[in-house]
Amino acid sequence: MSSRTVSSVVRGFSIRRFFDQYGLAFVMVASYFGSGSVFIASSAGVQFGYGLLWAAAGAVLLGFMAQDMSARLGIFGDSLASFTREKIGAPGATALMVLLSVGCVAWALALTAAVGQGIVVLFGLQSIGWQPFAVATGLLAMVIGILSYDFVERVMVTMMFGLLIAYLVVLSGSSPDVGAVVSGFVPGVSEAGSMALAVSILGTTALWPNFFLESKLVAQKGWNSAADVPIMRRDLSIGYFIGGLTTVAILIVAAAVLRPAGYTQLDTFLTPGRALSAVLGDWAMTLFLVGTVAAAFNSIVPIMWAPAYMIPDAMGERFDGNSRLFTAIYVGGVGLGCLSPLVQQVLQLSVVDMIVLFPAYNGVVGLPVTALLLFWAVNDSETMGDRTNGWKLNVVNSLLILLAVYSAWTGGQAVFDAIFSGGF
Structure with a gap:
């Protein structure tokens, strides 16, 4: 066999085989790795140097374990939204899913604003403003999100590697x-304020819409038996390794470049780009902006998929991802997410305020509720049969619940006050 033939076989195997078996985890990782994650990781490096790298590593492990439980729920039981309907009834479950979906729309508002602002700075379009680009971002996300799952998965994987x-x-x-x-x-929290930022890193990685999505989307990969669990875990390992490595890279860059340059805090998520440009050259600014825009846009589709799956499941509707109901909910949700310019005017929030506060709202409201539902589901023998959590997994899941409750308890009032009082 010629070297050209061998090369073709290897390429065909590596690309086709990978997408046949893997890729779902990249959709999950892409959804949490938005502009908020970029800002938080950069802040950690600027304020505490390398001291919070342990939190980034812990976030990856915690996110992996939570997604593993969600995936096993989908493989051996049902989706998390369907489980909720079975336990509290369709009306209550539907109301709960709609309430949680408000948080997804808030995320979309922050993400469209972040992409719009990034485009304005990247191309020097300050005279136009970020608002039209935020609306255009939402429209593009509508189109991509209603395409086939396989296509979206490939887009997410490509952008995440980029x-x-x-x-x-x-x-x-x-x-x-x-x-x-x-x-x-x-692990260590020797400096004042470092624990709060460590919790932020952990909280932004344990993204609650992913608990619903993973339990639903395992069916898209054909994972429906115990034999598929090892493949699912390899998929999660690959995805979270890439996501964790990216977070670590951002934190190290901030600690190695920004902190020595005298930066003690970040005024906007673009501050690291401006600083890197001054230290390393204009190419660093361009790469940072491209990465930030990609991160924000990457998050919109999977986050807004969540309500489109959750609400019909809670209602008891059976459908695939191409149904009219799915499309209507997804398009409607992203449409509301296009209204970030209007939200800015009404609440007097800056783009940075939205980027930080709307994910924080989800940490206060969505994460505790969803973590408790997931814990209930994976320990319910009627749903999971003999595949319920063992004690080791329950210890890990309990840590997730404690984190969610702690974050909501300590930061809830401040988050709501900031949202309704014009930001920070």
Whole structure:
């Protein structure tokens, strides 16, 4: 066999085989890795150097375990929304899903604003403003989101790898302290305020819409038996490794470049880009902006898929991802997410305020509710049969619940006050 033939076989196997078996985790990781995650990771590096790398690693492990439980629920039981309907009835479950979906729309508002602002800065279009581009972003997300799942999955995987490469290129131009990087993976909260930011890193990774999505979308991959669990876990391992590596790269760049340059806080999610441009050259600014825009847009589709799956499941509707109801809910939700310019005017919130506060709202409202539902579901023998959680998984899931409750308890009042009082 010629070398050209061997090369063709390898390429055909690697690409087709990968998408046949894997890829779902990238949709999950892409949904949490938005502009808020970029801002939080950068803030961690600026304020505490390498000291919170352990939180980034812990977030990956926690997210992996939560998604594993959600996937097993879908494989051995049913979707999380269907489980909720079976336990509290269709009217109550539908009302709960609609309430939770408000948080998804809030996320979309923040993400369309972030993409719009990123485009304006990237192309020097300040005279136009970010608002028209936010609306255009929503319209594009509508089109992509109603295409076939396989196509969307490939788009998410491609953009996620592109995002990782962009940040690794920037990282290659910095000179981090290797010893300090290694010590940063040892847990510690010696500085005031570091624990709050560590909780933010953990909370933004344990994204509650993914608990609904994973339990629903395993069927799209054909995972429906115990034999598929190892494949599902390899998929999660690959996806969360890439997502975690990207988070770590952002944090290290901020610690190695911004902190020594005298930055102590970030005024906007674009501040790291401006600083990197001054230190490393204009190419770093461009890569940072491209990465930030890609991260924000990447999150819109899977986050707004969640209500389109959750609400019909809660109503007891049986459908595939191409149904009219799915399309109507998805398009309607993204349409509301296009209204970020109007929300800015009404609530007097800046783009940065929306990027930080709307995900925080979801951490206060959506995460505790969903974490409790998931814990209930994976321990319900009527749903899971003999595949209920063991004690080890229950310990991990309990940590997720404690994190969710702690975040809501400590930050809830401040989040609502900031949203309705014009931001920070």
